[in-house]
Amino acid sequence: MPTSLTVPAPLQGAALTHPYPLVFATVSGAHLYGFPSPDSDWDLRGVHVLPAREVLGLHERRETIGDERIVDGLERDLVTHDLRKFITLMLKPNGYVLEQLHSPLVIATTPEHAELISLGRRCVTRFHAHHYLGFSAGQWKLLNRDDPLRIKPLLYTFRTLLTGLHLMRTGEIEANLAVLNEDARLPYLDELMARKRSGREKEPLDGDLTRYEAEFRRLTGELDEARVSTSLPAKVAPDVEAALSDLMVRLRLRA
Template sequence: MIPASVQNEIRSRLRRAESEHGVKVLLAVESGSRAWGFPSPNSDFDARFIYAHPPEWYLSVDLEEKRDVIEYPIVDDLDVNGWDLRKALRLFWKSNPGFVEWIQSSIIYEASGSFHQCVLQLLPSIYSTEAGIHHYRSMAKTNYRGYLQQEKVPLKKYFYVLRPLLAVRWMERFSTPAPIEFDQLLRVADDEAFVGAVQELLEVKRRSPEMGLSPQIPPIQQFIESELKRLEQATPAKGERAAGVSALSDVFRAILRETWGNQGVSA
């Protein structure tokens, strides 16, 4: 649950972004550990937003040189940053994990117009599970090698390996984008000892500002090492996407018309 005071401050900063940059915010959500379902009591608030410039901004010879992000420093544990609409849709076509996770967040600060609904409807036909599996497998491997091979490990890093490994399992099993909530992902785990150990660790993380170092947790360590070994030999299935990039161009034009009217945007 996000405190009302935090929500109000985030919305105030969104209005500031609109005023300073001449844009309109289409969607603003919480990302990171709060959206994943395993925040610590002192976790930052990671607000992410998608915004649109007026149509004329995109009708420019130097479009590729223009800045397509809005970034602010972290103040009072609030990290508020955004992507331009065109950038977001181009990354959507590449199955960018950041964007795909943002649009699936259940913590929505605001949603204007039909943008959120449009991209969620397109998600199953745009997303490449092959690309998703490669990304999450690499993320799990990097965090495992960096943090979980010592006798004592930083406990919170278990989640940065478990979440991507469970996401891979989800995509292998269902051939759909993986949900971002950790409790949902845990449904694809079959071993009771492993699930019990993870749930105990979840409770510790939700209660503790800093988890610190601890000896390895055998059921979790065994699951991670077994999955990483299995994935070394696995080849993600290739699949044809049902929608082409033209569908995203249609969304781009439709959202600009909806947001700014018909100035400069042809049908």
């Protein structure tokens, strides 16, 4: 069963130190995916809004801002994109930004965050399968280069495959592997997650990858088939792009 997670109070103040207004900030990474280790850092992701004066003038545009620090003993990494960059990524088959947008672990929010979530659901296309196929294949290659083998990249491999499958079948973003495994019912994932949660961020994997390779191939094949058979559209509707543009202009002029 999925484990519940409460965002520590010290992280709630991350938005207060940001130099620009935030549309939202949420938790990503292992905490969102359902298998944080006690020593895992907190990956915070979000969207800021550059004011029109900075965008129109000769100022350097701070499209991406990173801030790593330790707060009350918690290591956190806050990365935000300017709204225009984030929307541009939303309009591409980029599942990563949609996961950040839909994360239930919220640090900061606004009414416009809810607007983005609503529009984000309509940005999902069949081509998002390529994002998850590519990501999982990349993780599998990295995993095979590890010495010693580690549990984390193996969990990332299966998490991305199951997220992609769920998305193709339902049109909904779900990044928590524990939730996804309620339907997939793969006992080895529960075992791996339990070891990761009670161990270290770099917890080693016992044995080799033989027992997991067949599953990786099987799920990759299922995701490729789901890409073909899904009822998701091939592209984002023009009215969604128009609504996102209007939202960006409105927030830009207000900042």
